[in-house]
Amino acid sequence: MKVAAVQLRAREHRDETIARAAELISEAAAEGAKLVLLPEFFAIPFVQPEPDPGYIRYAERLDGPSNTMAAEMSAKHGITVVSSVFEGTDVPGVFHNTAVTFVNGSKVDEYRKSHLPFSNGFPEKYYFRPGARAPRAVGTGDLRVGTIICYERHFPELSRTAALDGAEVLCVPVxxxxxxxxxxxxxxxxxxxxxxxxxxxxxxRVGLEQTKDYFGLSAVYGPDGSVLAQVSDGAEGVAVAEIDLEALHATRMKRPFFRDRRPELYGALTEL
Structure with a gap:
């Protein structure tokens, strides 16, 4: 089985970026990828260091143009596509940073970013309400996929939660x-x-957006930490790599980290 990471530059107009993302998904599918991940807010510019009330113009519903394209590509190629959108809601002023998983064109999961930064040039707390649900593993028919979003990679508890739920692949749009x-x-x-x-x-993402120069490094990593595929620096493209689930489960038997966990000793991690 193959999986793919898409590296993409945001254009001036959302529809142009969405069209380019569709091309890259098709490219990954043509190379045999059964799971394709898009960058965080792939279709629009990302937030700048200074909070901007006008940024909410980019919000869209979960059935908006970004996810519509992702669902169509998922159905067309018979694959799993993990999308990312600035989600608008029915509640005035309430928005989320949301990743949505489509399998064969059907939405099977939506995960709202639960850890939001207001630091280092990313004032996300200004725009988004944090999600209230932990990451989980979602069955795609071929494998189980968990998702965390960007800043959340700094919190090891989240990926471990997805892994304990059975995730074999962790998607991280950033x-x-x-x-x-x-x-x-x-x-x-x-x-x-x-x-x-x-x-x-x-x-x-990749490319310059006002004050931010996104560095790319989109990649697929193996269970041993090796880089299996990576998009070239500064370029759009896809990183496609083959994964071996039998080898993955064999590794978990040889190095039984989950067996040797001691949850009874970890209470301090969840105490307020």
């Missing part, structure tokens, strides 16, 4: 442009893969 974070970006993703013995697929 919008990462911070120079200091670039130094530890891959280190964190590799650690999630190793500690949880799963594959990690990470899709980042």
């Amino acid at each position: 919008a990462s442009a911070s120079a200091p974070m670039k130094e530890v970006f891959q280190l964190e993703l590799r650690a999630h893969a190793v500690f949880n013995q799963l594959y990690v697929v990470c899709s980042n």
Whole structure:
């Protein structure tokens, strides 16, 4: 089985970016990918350092143009597509940062970003209400997929939660442009893969958006932390890699991290 990370630059107009994303999904599907991940808010510019009330013009419902394209591509190619949108709701002033998973054209999961930064040039708390549900593993027919979003990669509890629910692949859509974070970006993703013995697929934006220069590094990581495929620096494209679920489960038997956990000792992690 193959999985793919899409690396994409936001255009001036949303419909142009959506069309380009569709092309890249088709490219990944043509290479055999059965799971394709899009970057965080792939169709629109991402937030800038200064809060801007006008940014809410980019909000869309879960059945808006971004997810409509993702669902259509999922159905057309018979694959799983994980999308990411600035979700508007029926409640005035309430918005979410939401990832949606489509399998063969049908929505099977929506995960709202629960950990929101207001630091390092990303004032997301200004715009979004945090999600109230933990990540979970979603069955796609071929594998079980968990999703966390960007800033949440700094919180190992979230990926472990998805892994304990049976995730074999962790999808991480990101919008990462911070120079200091670039130094530890891959280190964190590799650690999630190793500690949880799963594959990690990470899709980042690329290119300059006002004050932010997104560095890409979209990739697929193996359970041993190795980089299995990566998009070239500064370019749009797809990273497609083959994954081996039998080998994954064999690794979990040889290195039984989940067997040797001691949850009774971890109470301090959830105490307020």
